[in-house]
Amino acid sequence: MEKINIMIVGVGGQGSLLASRVIGTAALKKSYDVKVSEVHGMSQRGGSVVTYVKLGKKVNSPLVEKGEADIIISFEKLEALRWIDYLRKDGRMIVNSQRINPMPVITGKEKYPENALEKIKSLCSNVIFVNALEIAKELGNIKVVNMVLIGILAKLIPIEKEIWLEALKEVVLEKYYSINEKAFKAGYNI
Amino acid sequence: MKKLMLGNEAVARGAYEAGVTVATAYPGTPSTEITENIAKYEGIYSEWSPNEKVALEVAIGASIAGARSICSMKHVGLNVAADPLFTVSYTGVNGGLVIMVADDPGMHSSQNEQDSRFYARAANVPILEPADSMECKDFVKEAFRISEEFDCPVIVRLTTRIAHSQSIVELGEKEEYKLKEYKKDPGKYVMMPVMAKKRHVEVEKRMARLREFSNKTGLNSIEWGNKDIGIITSGIAYQYSKEAFENASFLKLGMVYPLPTDLIVEFAREVKILYVIEELEPFIEDEIKKLGIKVIGKDVLPVTGELSANILREKLLDKQYEGKTCIEEKIPARPPVMCPGCPHRGMFYVLKKLKLTVSGDIGCYTLGALPPLESMDTCVCMGASIGMAHGMEKARGKDFAKKTVAVIGDSTFIHSGITGLIDIVYNKGTSTVIILDNSITGMTGHQHNPTSGYTIKGEPTKQVDLVKLAHAIGIERVKIADPYDIKEFEKVVKEEISTEEPSLIIAQRPCALLKHVKFEGPLRINKEKCRICRMCMRIGCPAIVDNGNYIEINEALCVGCGLCTKLCSFDAFQKAGDINGKN
Ligand code: SF4
Numbered sequence: 001m002e003k004i005n006i007m008i009v010g011v012g013g014q015g016s017l018l019a020s021r022v023i024g025t026a027a028l029k030k031s032y033d034v035k036v037s038e039v040h041g042m043s044q045r046g047g048s049v050v051t052y053v054k055l056g057k058k059v060n061s062p063l064v065e066k067g068e069a070d071i072i073i074s075f076e077k078l079e080a081l082r083w084i085d086y087l088r089k090d091g092r093m094i095v096n097s098q099r100i101n102p103m104p105v106i107t108g109k110e111k112y113p114e115n116a117l118e119k120i121k122s123l124c125s126n127v128i129f130v131n132a133l134e135i136a137k138e139l140g141n142i143k144v145v146n147m148v149l150i151g152i153l154a155k156l157i158p159i160e161k162e163i164w165l166e167a168l169k170e171v172v173l174e175k176y177y178s179i180n181e182k183a184f185k186a187g188y189n190i
Numbered sequence: 191m192k193k194l195m196l197g198n199e200a201v202a203r204g205a206y207e208a209g210v211t212v213a214t215a216y217p218g219t220p221s222t223e224i225t226e227n228i229a230k231y232e233g234i235y236s237e238w239s240p241n242e243k244v245a246l247e248v249a250i251g252a253s254i255a256g257a258r259s260i261c262s263m264k265h266v267g268l269n270v271a272a273d274p275l276f277t278v279s280y281t282g283v284n285g286g287l288v289i290m291v292a293d294d295p296g297m298h299s300s301q302n303e304q305d306s307r308f309y310a311r312a313a314n315v316p317i318l319e320p321a322d323s324m325e326c327k328d329f330v331k332e333a334f335r336i337s338e339e340f341d342c343p344v345i346v347r348l349t350t351r352i353a354h355s356q357s358i359v360e361l362g363e364k365e366e367y368k369l370k371e372y373k374k375d376p377g378k379y380v381m382m383p384v385m386a387k388k389r390h391v392e393v394e395k396r397m398a399r400l401r402e403f404s405n406k407t408g409l410n411s412i413e414w415g416n417k418d419i420g421i422i423t424s425g426i427a428y429q430y431s432k433e434a435f436e437n438a439s440f441l442k443l444g445m446v447y448p449l450p451t452d453l454i455v456e457f458a459r460e461v462k463i464l465y466v467i468e469e470l471e472p473f474i475e476d477e478i479k480k481l482g483i484k485v486i487g488k489d490v491l492p493v494t495g496e497l498s499a500n501i502l503r504e505k506l507l508d509k510q511y512e513g514k515t516c517i518e519e520k521i522p523a524r525p526p527v528m529c530p531g532c533p534h535r536g537m538f539y540v541l542k543k544l545k546l547t548v549s550g551d552i553g554c555y556t557l558g559a560l561p562p563l564e565s566m567d568t569c570v571c572m573g574a575s576i577g578m579a580h581g582m583e584k585a586r587g588k589d590f591a592k593k594t595v596a597v598i599g600d601s602t603f604i605h606s607g608i609t610g611l612i613d614i615v616y617n618k619g620t621s622t623v624i625i626l627d628n629s630i631t632g633m634t635g636h637q638h639n640p641t642s643g644y645t646i647k648g649e650p651t652k653q654v655d656l657v658k659l660a661h662a663i664g665i666e667r668v669k670i671a672d673p674y675d676i677k678e679f680e681k682v683v684k685e686e687i688s689t690e691e692p693s694l695i696i697a698q699r700p701c702a703l704l705k706h707v708k709f710e711g712p713l714r715i716n717k718e719k720c721r722i723c724r725m726c727m728r729i730g731c732p733a734i735v736d737n738g739n740y741i742e743i744n745e746a747l748c749v750g751c752g753l754c755t756k757l758c759s760f761d762a763f764q765k766a767g768d769i770n771g772k773n
C-alpha cells in the first residue's frame with residue numbers, strides 16, 4: 001500500500017476529532033507514516049468540520065486535496081455532498097444518513113437538498129449508507145455514532161481488527177471503552 | 191517510543207524534555223493546546239495568564255531568575271505582548287526563554303491574518319519554524335540552546351496546519367536542567383536609557399553572530415534533487431512543496447530570521463529556476479531579493495489564505511486537479527452556531543428585540559453577529575468592545591449611548607476589558623456594559639480564568655469578585671441578571687441603558703457544555719397545540735427545526751434548557767417522552 005487518503009467530514013460536536021485519533025493511532029501501530037490534520041475553534045460550534053488522515057510509507061502534506069480522497073466518511077448527509085469533489089474518481093464513501101439542519105436552513109434562508117442520498121449515489125458508485133445514530137441509540141449512547149462509522153471504515157483498510165481495538169483502548173477514556181468497543185464492532189460487522 | 195502527536199502537544203513535550211519549569215499563556219486558537227499539554231507534566235509551573243503581555247512578563251521574570259521558561263500565544267496575542275518583547279530582546283535572558291506564536295493563515299478562527307515573522311525582525315529576535323510535529327519538539331529544544339548561547343529570547347512560529355496536525359514523534363529523555371544562578375545585573379536587566387543604549391549595541395553584535403550561526407546550523411539544510419527547479423521554503427509550505435515537486439532541489443529553512451545568506455547564495459547558484467514558497471507575506475522572498483537574487487514567489491502565489499499542493503501545481507506547474515464534478519445544486523453553508531442551551535442566546539434575543547447598537551468582543555458570543563440573532567454591530571480585538579462603546583458615546587452623545595451596550599465575556603473582560611471600563615468611569619461616560627459571565631473561557635475550549643475560581647491544573651483558587659471589582663473602580667450601578675430569564679433580563683437592560691451613569695450588568699449563567707451543568711433532557715413539540723407561529727424560531731436554537739408545515743425539535747441536539755418555552759404562547763412544548771406516555 002503506497003498511501004491512503006481519508007477525509008472525515010461532519011458537523012462540529014459529532015466526535016470526528018476523536019475518530020481521527022483512532023485511525024491515526026491504529027496506523028502508527030501498524031508502522032505506517034501518518035498525518036492527521038484538523039481545525040479547532042470556531043468549527044467546533046456546530047459548524048462544518050473536516051479532518052484529513054493520510055497514511056502510507058511517507059506522508060508530506062497533511063492535507064487531502066480535491067480529487068485525492070480514497071475514502072470519505074461523512075457524519076451527516078449534507079456534508080457528504082459538500083465535500084464530494086474531494087473524492088478520487090473511483091473513491092468510496094461511508095455516509096451516515098443523519099440530518100442536521102444548518103442555521104441558514106433553520107432560518108428558512110436556504111433549502112436542505114432534497115434526496116441527498118440519491119444524489120450522493122449518482123455521483124459515487126461505491127457508497128455505504130448507514131443509520132449510525134439509530135445503531136448508537138440502540139447501544140444506549142448517541143455519542144458513539146463516530147465509532148460505528150470507524151468500525152465500517154476499519155474493514156476497508158489493511159490494518160487488523162486487533163490493532164484497531166488496541167488503538168481504541170489507547171484513545172478513549174477507560175470508562176467509555178466498552179460502549180465504544182461495542183459501537184466499533186457493530187460497524188465492523190455491518 | 192513513537193507517538194502520534196499534535197504539533198502543539200509536541201511543543202509541550204519539547205519543553206518538558208528541555209527541562210522547562212515555568213510555562214505561561216493566554217488561550218487562543220491555534221496555540222491553546224501547547225500550554226494545556228504542558229500543564230499535564232509534573233514539575234512544570236503552568237498558568238493561564240490574564241493576557242499575553244502578562245504571560246510574557248511572567249516568563250521573562252522566570253528566565254531572569256534562572257529557569258527555562260516558555261510563553262505561548264496566537265498571532266494577535268503577540269500584538270498584546272509586543273511591548274515586553276521588544277525590550278526583552280535588549281535585556282536578554284538567563285535561563286532560556288522561548289516564545290511560541292501560532293499564526294492562522296486562512297483565518298480558521300481569527301479576526302485577521304498576520305505574519306509574526308515581522309515581529310522577529312522588528313524586535314531583533316531569531317525565529318524558528320518547524321514543519322511537522324517531530325520538528326516541533328526538536329526545534330523547541332534547539333530554541334532553548336540558542337536562547338542561552340546567544341542571550342536572547344527565541345520565537346518559534348507555528349501555523350494552524352502545524353499546530354493542529356498530528357504526526358509521529360519519537361519521544362526522548364528529559365534533560366536535567368539546573369536552575370541557573372541569579373546574579374544582580376542592573377546594566378543588563380534595568381532598561382533605563384543609559385543602560386539600554388549600551389544594550390542596543392550588544393543586540394546588534396548578537397544579530398551578526400546569529401547571521402553566522404544561521405549559515406551553519408542544521409536547522410537550515412539543502413536537499414539536492416533535480417537542479418532544474420530549486421525551492422526555498424519553510425514550515426508547512428515545505429510539506430506542500432514536497433508534495434507538488436517531488437524531485438526538485440530544496441533549501442529547507444528552519445531558521446527564518448536571520449536567514450542563512452551564504453547558504454541561499456550557494457543554493458541559488460546551482461539551480462535553474464528558483465522559487466520561494468511561503469504562506470502569507472513575502473518575508474523570505476524580500477530578504478532574498480535584497481541579495482540581488484532573482485526568484486519567483488508572490489508574483490504568482492497568493493499572499494492571502496493557506497497554500498496547498500494544488501495551489502502550487504496550479505500556479506507554478508499549470509496543472510489542474512482531476513476530480514469529481516461538483517453537483518450543480520447550491521449546498522447551504524453551515525456556519526458555527528451557539529450551542530443548544532447556550533446562556534448567551536437569551537441575552538442576544540433581548541438585545542435584538544430592543545434594537546440596540548451592540549459593541550461586541552471576541553468569544554463564543556461573537557457568533558451573536560450571525561443570523562438569526564444578528565445583534566452585534568462591531569468586533570475588533572480582545573477587550574475592544576468597552577472602549578469602542580465609550581468612543582461611540584463621545585462621538586454621538588448620550589442619547590446614542592442610551593441605545594448602545596457593550597458585551598464582553600468574563601475571560602475577555604479580565605484580559606483587557608477592565609481598562610476600558612476604568613476609562614468610562616474616569617472620563618464620565620454613561621455606557622452600559624454587559625459581562626457575559628459563563629464561568630469559563632468558552633471559545634477556545636473551556637479554559638479557566640481568574641473569574642472561574644480554578645487554575646490551569648484544576649486546583650481551586652481565589653475567584654475575582656466582579657461586583658466588588660466594579661465598585662472598586664467606581665461603577666456604582668451593578669446588576670446581576672440571569673439571561674435565561676428573558677423577561678427579567680429585558681427589564682434590567684432597559685433600566686440600565688436609560689440611566690445617565692455607567693452601569694454594569696453581569697449576565698450570569700454557566701456555559702451549557704460544562705460538566706456540572708445539568709439539564710432536564712430534550713423537549714418535544716406537541717403538534718396539536720403548536721400553531722406554527724414560529725415565535726420559538728427567533729432564538730436561533732439549532733435544535734428547533736422548521737419543517738415547513740410543522741415545527742419539530744431535534745432530540746439528539748436539544749438539552750432542555752427551556753429557553754424556547756418562554757416564547758411559546760400556546761404551551762406547545764413538552765418533555766420528550768410524555769406526549770404518548772412513553773419515550
Ligand atoms: S460553548 Fe458554551 S458559551 Fe460557547 S456557544 Fe456553546 S454553550 Fe455557549
Ligand code: SF4
Nearest residue numbers: 530731748751752754
Ligand atoms: S429547550 Fe429549546 S432552546 Fe433549549 S436546547 Fe432545547 S430546543 Fe433549544
